[in-house]
Amino acid sequence: MxxxxxxxxxxxxxxxxxxxxxxxxxxxxxxxxxxxxxxxxxxxxxxxxxxxxxxxxxxxxxxxxxxxxxxxxxxxxxxxxxxxxxxxxxxxxxxxxxxxxxxxxxxxxxxxxxxxxxxxxxxxxxxxxxxxxxxxxxxxxxxxxxxxxxxxxxxxxxxxxxxxxxxxxxxxxxxxxxxxxxxxxxxxxxxxxxxxxxxxxxxxxxxxxxxxxxxxxxxxxxxxxxxxxxxxxxxxxxxxxxxxxxxxxxxxxxxxxxxxxxxxxxxxxxxxxxxxxxxxxxxxxxxxxxxxxxxxxxxxxxxxxxxxxxxxxxxxxxxxxxxxxxxxxRVNAELEQRSRTDGLSGLVNRMAAEDGLRALLRAVRRYRTPAAVLMLDIDHFKLVNDRYGHAAGDAVIRALARTLQDASREVDLPGRYGGEEFVIGLAHTDLPGALQFAERLRVRIADAQVQGPPPEGAARETGPLIRYTVSIGVAVMRAEDEGIENALRRADAALYRAKQGGRNRVETEATADAPGAETGTRND
Known part of the structure; x- marks a missing residue:
C-alpha cells in the first residue's frame, strides 16, 4: 500500500x-x-x-x-x-x-x-x-x-x-x-x-x-x-x-x-x-x-x-x-540471459555453449593452457520417454543438468547441446585430467536415481525411481584447430565409439595412447 x-x-x-x-x-x-x-x-x-x-x-x-x-x-x-x-x-x-x-x-x-x-x-x-x-x-x-x-x-x-x-x-x-x-x-x-x-x-x-x-x-x-x-x-x-x-x-x-x-x-x-x-x-x-x-x-x-x-x-x-x-x-540483460539459457535444464544453450568454447580455444592459442571438451548423451533416452512419459524424460534432463553444474568448477562451461545431448568445456584440463573427470561423472550419474512424476490422475502417489546412464566422448582443444568444430568433431567421434562399445562408458580420441592416464592434470 x-x-x-x-x-x-x-x-x-x-x-x-x-x-x-x-x-x-x-x-x-x-x-x-x-x-x-x-x-x-x-x-x-x-x-x-x-x-x-x-x-x-x-x-x-x-x-x-x-x-x-x-x-x-x-x-x-x-x-x-x-x-x-x-x-x-x-x-x-x-x-x-x-x-x-x-x-x-x-x-x-x-x-x-x-x-x-x-x-x-x-x-x-x-x-x-x-x-x-x-x-x-x-x-x-x-x-x-x-x-x-x-x-x-x-x-x-x-x-x-x-x-x-x-x-x-x-x-x-x-x-x-x-x-x-x-x-x-x-x-x-x-x-x-x-x-x-x-x-x-x-x-x-x-x-x-x-x-x-x-x-x-x-x-x-x-x-x-x-x-x-x-x-x-x-x-x-x-x-x-x-x-x-x-x-x-x-x-x-x-x-x-x-x-x-x-x-x-x-x-x-x-x-x-x-x-x-x-x-x-x-x-x-x-x-x-x-x-x-x-x-x-x-x-x-x-x-x-x-x-x-x-x-x-x-x-x-x-x-x-x-x-x-x-x-x-535490466530488461535487455534478462532477454540476453534468456536468449542464452536453455529453458528446461537451466544450462546455457547451444549458441552460448559454442561462444564459451570459442573463448576457451582463444585462451589455448594465446596462453598455451590445456583445455578439453566433453560430449555426453543419455543412453536409451527414448525408452525413458516411452516407458515413463515425457514428463519423466524432462525430470531426467533436469537432474542431469544439476549433476553437471555440481560437478563443474566456475571456470568450466556445462551446456545443453540439443535434445538429450550435453557438452562441457573444461578449462586448464589436459586429456588425462579430462578422462578422470569424465569417469567420475559417469559413475556419479549411474549411481543416481531420479524421482519421476506420479502417474496422471494419481496426485497422492509418488513417481517411479528412474536410473539412467550416459556415454561420454572426450577431446582436447589444440592450438592448431581452425575452430571449435574440430574439437567437437573429435569429441563426437569418441562419443560414437562409446555408444558402439556398449554405452555407459567414456571414450576419447586416443584412449589407448593417452599418457599419464592415472595422473591427469585438472585444477579442481
Missing part, C-alpha cells in the same frame, strides 16, 4: 480525481454520507457566504500602502492596495485540489452566479461572469496534474509551488472583475480597486485559508485515496502537454496582469491630467507608482516560479529517463 511521501518529495504519480459514479456504485454508506453530504453543505455555505460578502461590501477594501517598500522616507502612504473577500473561493479550492475540479467548480460557479443575480446583473452576463472563479480553479488543477507536486503543504518546497500557482490562478479568475465593472458601468477610478481587490483577495485567501486547510487535511485524504483506487478516475496521461499548457497560462496571466494594472493606473493618471486637479493628479500618481511596484514584485515572483518549474520539470524528466534507461538495461 502506498504511503505519504517523505517531506520535500515530489510524487511520481498523483491520484486521479474522485469519480462520482464510482462513489455511488462502490463507495460505502459512510463514504457517500461524508463526501456527498459535505459537498452539499459546501454548496449551501458557498452561496450564503457569497451573498454575505456582497451585503457587507467586502469588495475592494482599501488598505493603505506605506511609501513604496521603504523606497522613501515620506511617512504618508504612497497609495492603497485593494482587497476583496470572497469566502466560497477557499472552500471550492480545497474541494478542487483534494477531489478534483468537477467537485470544486460547481459550488464556485453557483455562488458567483447567485452573487451576480442578486446584484441585478443581466442573466446572460451573469452566466459568463460566474465562470471566472472556475477558470482559476482549473489552473490550480492543471498545475498539480502537470507537475505532480505534493499537496501536503508541510514543506518549503511544496509551498514554493503552491504560492505562485495560486497567484496565476487568482489573476486569471480576476477577469470576472472586468465584467463586473463593465456591467455596472463603473468609472475609471472605481475599476482598479475592483480588479485589484479580486486577484489580491483570491491570492490572499489561497495562502491564508486554503493552504493551511490543505496542510492539515490532505495527508489523511491521501492515505484514504490510496486505499480506495477503485473510486478514482485514472491519473491523466500527457504530462508534457499539461506542463506546456500551464506555462502558456502563466504567460497569459503575466501579460494580462501587466496590461490591466498599468492600463487602469494610466487611465486614472490621464483623467487627472485632463482635469488639471492637482490633488487628484497627486493621488493618481501615487496609485500609478504603487501599481508599478506591485507589478514589479509580481513579475519577480513569476520569474522565480517559472525557473523553479523548469528546474523541477527537468529534474523529473532526468529521473524518469534514468529510471527508464535502468529498466531497459
Amino acid at each position: 502506498s504511503t505519504l511521501p517523505r517531506p520535500g518529495e515530489w510524487l511520481p504519480e498523483l491520484p486521479g480525481s474522485l469519480s462520482l459514479m464510482a462513489l455511488l456504485r462502490e463507495g460505502t454508506h459512510q463514504e457517500r454520507l461524508f463526501i456527498l453530504g459535505g459537498w452539499l453543505l459546501t454548496l449551501v455555505a458557498a452561496v450564503a457566504l457569497g451573498l454575505l460578502s456582497v451585503r457587507l461590501n467586502w469588495s475592494g477594501l482599501a488598505i493603505p500602502l506605506p511609501s513604496v517598500v521603504g523606497m522613501s522616507d515620506d511617512p504618508d502612504p504612497a497609495g492603497h492596495l485593494y482587497l476583496s473577500i470572497f469566502p466560497p473561493l477557499s472552500l471550492c479550492l480545497w474541494w478542487t485540489l483534494c477531489f478534483g475540479w468537477r467537485w470544486g467548480a460547481p459550488p464556485a460557479y453557483v455562488a458567483t452566479l447567485a452573487l451576480a443575480l442578486d446584484a441585478d446583473m443581466a442573466p446572460t452576463w451573469a452566466l459568463i461572469f460566474a465562470a471566472a472563479n472556475p477558470i482559476g480553479l482549473g489552473v490550480m488543477a492543471l498545475g498539480y496534474r502537470a507537475v505532480g507536486a505534493s499537496r501536503a503543504l508541510r514543506t518549503r518546497r511544496s509551498w514554493m509551488f503552491y504560492v505562485p500557482l495560486s497567484f496565476v490562478a487568482a489573476v486569471l479568475s480576476s477577469t470576472g472583475a472586468l465584467i463586473w465593472t463593465h456591467t455596472r458601468q463603473l468609472g475609471a477610478g472605481e475599476q482598479l480597486p475592483i480588479w485589484q481587490g479580486w486577484w489580491l483577495g483570491a491570492f490572499a485567501q489561497s495562502l491564508l485559508i486554503a493552504g493551511p486547510l490543505l496542510a492539515f487535511t490532505w495527508p489523511p485524504l491521501w492515505r484514504w485515496l490510496q486505499r480506495r483506487p477503485e473510486l478514482r478516475h485514472p491519473t491523466p496521461a500527457g504530462r508534457r502537454a499539461l506542463g506546456l499548457g500551464l506555462l502558456l497560462a502563466i504567460v497569459l496571466a503575466v501579460q494580462g496582469f501587466g496590461l490591466v494594472s498599468l492600463g487602469l493606473g494610466s487611465l486614472q493618471l490621464r483623467l487627472a491630467l485632463d482635469s488639471r486637479d492637482w490633488g487628484q493628479l497627486a493621488e493618481a500618481a501615487r496609485v500609478m507608482l504603487s501599481t508599478a511596484w506591485v507589478f514589479f514584485w509580481v513579475f519577480t515572483l513569476i520569474v522565480l516560479f517559472v525557473g523553479q518549474f523548469g528546474y523541477q520539470a527537468l529534474s523529473r524528466w532526468l529521473r524518469s529517463t534514468e529510471a527508464l534507461v535502468m529498466q531497459l538495461a
Whole structure:
C-alpha cells in the first residue's frame, strides 16, 4: 500500500480525481454520507457566504500602502492596495485540489452566479461572469496534474509551488472583475480597486485559508485515496502537454496582469491630467507608482516560479529517463540471459555453449593452457520417454543438468547441446585430467536415481525411481584447430565409439595412447 511521501518529495504519480459514479456504485454508506453530504453543505455555505460578502461590501477594501517598500522616507502612504473577500473561493479550492475540479467548480460557479443575480446583473452576463472563479480553479488543477507536486503543504518546497500557482490562478479568475465593472458601468477610478481587490483577495485567501486547510487535511485524504483506487478516475496521461499548457497560462496571466494594472493606473493618471486637479493628479500618481511596484514584485515572483518549474520539470524528466534507461538495461540483460539459457535444464544453450568454447580455444592459442571438451548423451533416452512419459524424460534432463553444474568448477562451461545431448568445456584440463573427470561423472550419474512424476490422475502417489546412464566422448582443444568444430568433431567421434562399445562408458580420441592416464592434470 502506498504511503505519504517523505517531506520535500515530489510524487511520481498523483491520484486521479474522485469519480462520482464510482462513489455511488462502490463507495460505502459512510463514504457517500461524508463526501456527498459535505459537498452539499459546501454548496449551501458557498452561496450564503457569497451573498454575505456582497451585503457587507467586502469588495475592494482599501488598505493603505506605506511609501513604496521603504523606497522613501515620506511617512504618508504612497497609495492603497485593494482587497476583496470572497469566502466560497477557499472552500471550492480545497474541494478542487483534494477531489478534483468537477467537485470544486460547481459550488464556485453557483455562488458567483447567485452573487451576480442578486446584484441585478443581466442573466446572460451573469452566466459568463460566474465562470471566472472556475477558470482559476482549473489552473490550480492543471498545475498539480502537470507537475505532480505534493499537496501536503508541510514543506518549503511544496509551498514554493503552491504560492505562485495560486497567484496565476487568482489573476486569471480576476477577469470576472472586468465584467463586473463593465456591467455596472463603473468609472475609471472605481475599476482598479475592483480588479485589484479580486486577484489580491483570491491570492490572499489561497495562502491564508486554503493552504493551511490543505496542510492539515490532505495527508489523511491521501492515505484514504490510496486505499480506495477503485473510486478514482485514472491519473491523466500527457504530462508534457499539461506542463506546456500551464506555462502558456502563466504567460497569459503575466501579460494580462501587466496590461490591466498599468492600463487602469494610466487611465486614472490621464483623467487627472485632463482635469488639471492637482490633488487628484497627486493621488493618481501615487496609485500609478504603487501599481508599478506591485507589478514589479509580481513579475519577480513569476520569474522565480517559472525557473523553479523548469528546474523541477527537468529534474523529473532526468529521473524518469534514468529510471527508464535502468529498466531497459535490466530488461535487455534478462532477454540476453534468456536468449542464452536453455529453458528446461537451466544450462546455457547451444549458441552460448559454442561462444564459451570459442573463448576457451582463444585462451589455448594465446596462453598455451590445456583445455578439453566433453560430449555426453543419455543412453536409451527414448525408452525413458516411452516407458515413463515425457514428463519423466524432462525430470531426467533436469537432474542431469544439476549433476553437471555440481560437478563443474566456475571456470568450466556445462551446456545443453540439443535434445538429450550435453557438452562441457573444461578449462586448464589436459586429456588425462579430462578422462578422470569424465569417469567420475559417469559413475556419479549411474549411481543416481531420479524421482519421476506420479502417474496422471494419481496426485497422492509418488513417481517411479528412474536410473539412467550416459556415454561420454572426450577431446582436447589444440592450438592448431581452425575452430571449435574440430574439437567437437573429435569429441563426437569418441562419443560414437562409446555408444558402439556398449554405452555407459567414456571414450576419447586416443584412449589407448593417452599418457599419464592415472595422473591427469585438472585444477579442481
